[in-house]
Amino acid sequence: MTFPFASDLFAGRRVLVTGAGRGIGQAVAAGFLQGGAQVLAHLGVAERDAAESFPGLSPAERERLAVTAGDLAGGAGVEALLAEVHRRLGGLDVLVNNAGTMLGRVPADAVDEAHYARVLDLNARSVVLLSGGAVPMLREAAQGGRGAAIVNTVSISARTGGSPGSSLYSAAKAFVATHSRALARELAPDGIRVNAVSPGTIMTDFHRRYSTPEKLEATAASIPMKRLGTAADCVGAYLFLAAPELSGYVTGQVLEVNGGQLMA
Numbered sequence: 317m318t319f320p321f322a323s324d325l326f327a328g329r330r331v332l333v334t335g336a337g338r339g340i341g342q343a344v345a346a347g348f349l350q351g352g353a354q355v356l357a358h359l360g361v362a363e364r365d366a367a368e369s370f371p372g373l374s375p376a377e378r379e380r381l382a383v384t385a386g387d388l389a390g391g392a393g394v395e396a397l398l399a400e401v402h403r404r405l406g407g408l409d410v411l412v413n414n415a416g417t418m419l420g421r422v423p424a425d426a427v428d429e430a431h432y433a434r435v436l437d438l439n440a441r442s443v444v445l446l447s448g449g450a451v452p453m454l455r456e457a458a459q460g461g462r463g464a465a466i467v468n469t470v471s472i473s474a475r476t477g478g479s480p481g482s483s484l485y486s487a488a489k490a491f492v493a494t495h496s497r498a499l500a501r502e503l504a505p506d507g508i509r510v511n512a513v514s515p516g517t518i519m520t521d522f523h524r525r526y527s528t529p530e531k532l533e534a535t536a537a538s539i540p541m542k543r544l545g546t547a548a549d550c551v552g553a554y555l556f557l558a559a560p561e562l563s564g565y566v567t568g569q570v571l572e573v574n575g576g577q578l579m580a
């Protein structure tokens with residue numbers, strides 16, 4: 317995947333992307349590398365190595381890539397990741413909170429406390445803790461004059477409610493959208509912008525796991541652009557929201573990337 321934009325847009329910028337082992341996060345991390353950033357890619361929990369997740373990098377991009385892994389559903393994983401950011405990047409200009417998933421389709425009358433904790437811990441609590449823990453580094457980076465940015469991944473389901481069995485996931489994404497606006501207001505005086513990207517139906521392992529081919533075909537037919545999205549379709553929105561040269565006066569916004577699936 318190559319993205320046609322200035323290759324030095326993120327030169328000298330230190331970027332953490334969570335959930336970057338595959339799907340949207342992987343494409344976003346590759347986009348930042350092509351833009352010249354120093355990237356710490358958090359690969360998630362599945363066993364894999366950097367070469368598997370990032371084939372085809374140029375030698376210069378490979379040199380600017382560091383990888384780490386770990387479970388973000390627990391507080392210890394978040395603390396360990398923040399320590400890695402200190403150690404590997406020495407500071408942080410851009411935080412992309414992307415790790416997340418549905419953790420199964422569970423009907424409303426089968427939701428129990430354990431499922432609630434699992435879904436909220438991963439999709440909401442980790443974003444709260446990672447963002448809060450990163451604020452001192454982002455604040456310091458912003459003093460360099462180019463500001464700092466948090467870009468969160470939410471979901472079209474935060475506004476539509478999602479499809480059956482995804483109530484907690486959808487609500488957790490709505491929580492993150494509102495939390496993004498709250499932090500945007502709170503951190504603006506520090507030069508930290510906070511925004512979110514809201515993907516529609518993007519063909520990644522997420523839907524290979526949670527949606528049938530028939531459901532996906534029907535969804536594609538209902539989308540004005542008549543196709544599902546790809547991870548590459550999402551990349552520009554993250555880079556735009558992270559680059560002060562492109563979006564320096566944009567904060568507290570949720571950018572919908574969905575081929576027209578939701579317009580409002």
Ligand SMILES: NC(=O)c1ccc[n+]([C@@H]2O[C@H](COP(=O)([O-])OP(=O)(O)OC[C@H]3O[C@@H](n4cnc5c(N)ncnc54)[C@H](OP(=O)(O)O)[C@@H]3O)[C@@H](O)[C@H]2O)c1
Pocket residue numbers: 334335336337338339340341359360361362363386387388389414415416417418438469470471472473514515516517518519520521522523
């Ligand atoms: N695909 C869509 O249509 C869509 C739509 C709206 C929003 N989103 C959101 O977009 C983001 C990326 O999703 P995707 O479509 O790229 O799905 P994906 O391919 O399943 O990627 C999910 C990423 O999150 C990581 N992750 C999952 N559980 C984790 C845990 N407990 N601790 C740390 N990392 C964990 C995964 O790591 P492993 O590889 O180790 O599992 C993976 O890197 C998610 O936040 C998702 O909710 C996706």
